[in-house]
Amino acid sequence: MNKIIFFLPYLDMEKVVMRTFVEQNQSDTEWQLETILKLGTQQLDKVTIQGDVVIARGGTYRKLKKCLHTAPVTELLISGYDIMRTVLACKKKFNTNRIAFLGTRSMVYGAQNISQIIPVQVIAKEVYEENETRNSLIALQNQGIDTMIGGVTSTRIAAELGMNALRIDSGQEAIYQAIAEAKQMFKIYQQERERTEIFRTILDYTSDGIVAINTDNRILLINHEASNITGISSQVTGRRIETVLPQIKLQNTLGKRQPAFNEIIQLNDQDITMNSIPMQVENQPIGAIATFQPILKVQNLGNEIRRKKSKRGHVAKFTFDDILGNSVSIRQTIHLAKQYSKTDANILITGETGTGKELFAQSIHNASNRFREPFVALNCAVLSENLLESELFGYVEGAFTDARKGGKSGLFEAAHNGTLFLDEISEISPRMQGILLRVLQEHEIMRVGDDRIIPVNVRIIVATNRKLLQMSQNGEFRLDLYYRLDTLHLMLPPLRERNQDVLIIFCHFLKVIYNKKGIIWKGMTYEAEKCLLAERWPGNIRELYNIAERVAVFTKGEKLDVDDLNVALRGRGDFSPIPAQKITEGIEEHISDIDDRTLRAALEQTHYHYGKTAVLLGISRTTLWRRLRCLKNNT
Incomplete structure (x- = not known):
């Protein structure tokens, strides 16, 4: 609730003020009013206002306007009706046609014009201080004015x-009107x-x-930042710019x-980059403004943004x-990996x-309870021992030559x-193996050049294409x-x-590659399928993708035949054209890999739709028919 503080020039006014406030606020419950009897000038200097807006009259208003900075002050004006009423009362009471009217400018303004309405001479005098009032009254007495x-x-003072x-009372x-203006002033x-x-913010x-x-x-x-950059206090407002900051011009x-x-x-x-702009209102200059920053700060901000964007990239x-494929081996591997994702144990x-x-x-990370957290990957084989250590654990400022100012987290x-994924873990040095072992045991790290221990909660997944146990037995790995x-x-x-997955994966790669180019792939011939298998x-799989990329370069979405495929395969160093007999042997070998149980399960899953069954098994329709004949002969 908002509060109006009303300074009463005299106690008799309180009743009319309260009555007027109640009448005005019958449907307004947001305001309350508190009255204070007029205080002396010295008391006003020390007064503490516990309100939202203040109403005062005459000298009290003038004083509060100067000394009160915590709330707006509204003046209780003397209306023309108040002046007229008081002049008539004064003429009747004292039977005089010459009356002096003393007060502030807002009180006496227009009082002389009363003589045009009432047959009386009004002498208006602006006064503000007590001594000034006394002297003016004595001067009026000397002129023969006694009212x-x-x-x-x-x-x-006049009575004295x-x-x-x-x-003169305010009606x-x-x-x-003063209360209404006070509310409006508070809103503004x-x-x-x-x-x-x-x-300001x-x-x-x-x-x-x-x-x-x-x-x-x-x-x-x-502003604060300008003070920080220049070392100059914000208290310099009002001083000339050339005496304080001549460089800004x-x-x-x-x-x-x-x-x-x-x-x-x-x-x-410091090297500072600065923009300066003139300020104008209706094409008239009102001043100028400069904005500036240290160049080093701008550069560091750019670096920090890049670091944060890089951190966001750990996904x-x-x-x-x-993961594509329907072979038993890949399905079993996926099933096992899903089980592993439910734990926080290290995985090799x-x-x-x-x-x-x-x-x-x-995939393991995204299926784990850490999926909302970072996934960070590093190939250990591409970095030297020192670089690998600083990348993994970070470093402090001054840890080595060219170390970044402020250091770097690892x-x-x-x-x-x-999750932290370390690929080619077999390639790290014996020293790094010892450091990594301690981190896995203690779940703590230290930045290079630092003695402060940093606890970390990280799930470790490592990978290698070498036989790590054999390396350990040979003394190459701890x-x-x-x-x-x-x-x-x-x-x-x-x-x-998992030969039956080759066609599934290869076709997927080609579709993705062609989709990016807006081309619809038309498939491949049976001979090309046999060659691929x-x-x-x-x-x-990486090699298979490379062949798909080569094929996409020159087939342009047309149906892939065996000649196109052989052209793509020639890009490999160990390629030699495959005799037709060898292709058939490869197909027969693949066909024999599909046991009767798998074949029957695939047929049931596709409701004996031979085209879908062939795709599910990763073979052509012709190969499926050949396998079905084998199945029939065996039964």
Whole structure:
């Protein structure tokens, strides 16, 4: 609830003030009113107002307007009706045609015009201080005027001097208007305060230093950041810009009325980038404003943004749904990986190059309870020992030559609460093996060059295409670290052991590649399928994708035949054309891989739709028919 503080010039006014307030606020419950009897000038200097808006009259209003800064002050005006009523009462009471009227300008303004309505001479005198009032009354007495009208103070002094005196009272109309104006003033005051607060917050929390001057080159404002950059207090407002910050030269911008952007200046041994803009209202200059920042800060901000964007990039993109294939081996591997995802234990993923070790690592992360946290991946084989250590654990400022100012956090910290995937773990040095072992045991790290211990909560998944146990037995890899890493073991089958998945994966790759180009792929011939299935794929899925990329270059979406495929396969170093007999042998070998139980299950799953069954098994329709004949002959 908002409160009006009403300073009463005299106690008799309280009843009419309260009655007027009640009448005006019959349907308004947001306001309350408190009255205070007029205080002396010295008391007003020390008064504490516990209200939202103040109403006062005469000298009290004038004093409060100067000394009160916590609430707006509204003046209780003397209306023409109040003056007329009081003059008539004074003429009747004292039987005189010459009356002095003393008060502030707003009280006596227009009082002389009363003589045009009432046959009486009114002598108006502006007075503000008590001594000034006394002297004016004595001067009026010397002129033969013995009757006066005024406020509480002036009528008291007049009585002391032996003059006839009548106090002018504010009528209900003036009180009603003052209360209404007070409410409106408070509303405007609130709006202005909100705008000022928004403006002040913008100024103080912007990353730019801001200085503004008026047309006299005097500083209007200087925000916190400008004070930080320049070392100059914000108390310099009012001083000339050239005496405080001569480097900024805002007076030149004001004189030329032209903005200047991206200027480089020297300020406190810093390189500063600055924009300066003239301020105008209706094409008339009112001042100029400069915004500036240290160049080093701008550069560091850009670096910080890049680091944060990089951190946001620590995301696992793939799930188990992205792993293609219907072979028993890949289904079993996926099932086991899903079980592993339910725990936080370390996982060792082994498999030949190109079998999709990181694909499985990302899928495990996304199926785990850490899926909302970072997934950070690093190939250990591409970094030297020192670089690997600083990447994994970070470093402090001055840890080594060219160390970043302020230091740098490592990947263990970046992966906190998430997953850290270390590929080609077999390639790390013996020293790094020892450091990594301790981290796995203690769940703590130290940045390079630091002695502060940082606890980390990270799930570790490592991968290798080498036989890590054999390396440990040969002394190439720490056996204790091997057992730490091999808590859970996931072995990925090579593509040659899941031959029925080759067509599924290859077709998927080609569709994705062509979709990016807006081309609809028309499939492949049976001979091309046989050629593809006869390959051994030593590079596994990665190699298969490369062949799909080559095929897409020159087939342009047309149906893929065996000649096109052979052209793509020639890009491999170990390629030699495959004899037709060898292709048939490869197909027959693949057909024999499909046991009767799997075949019957596939038929039931597709409701004996041979086309869908062939796709599900990763074979052509012709191959399916041949296998069905074998099944029939066997039964």
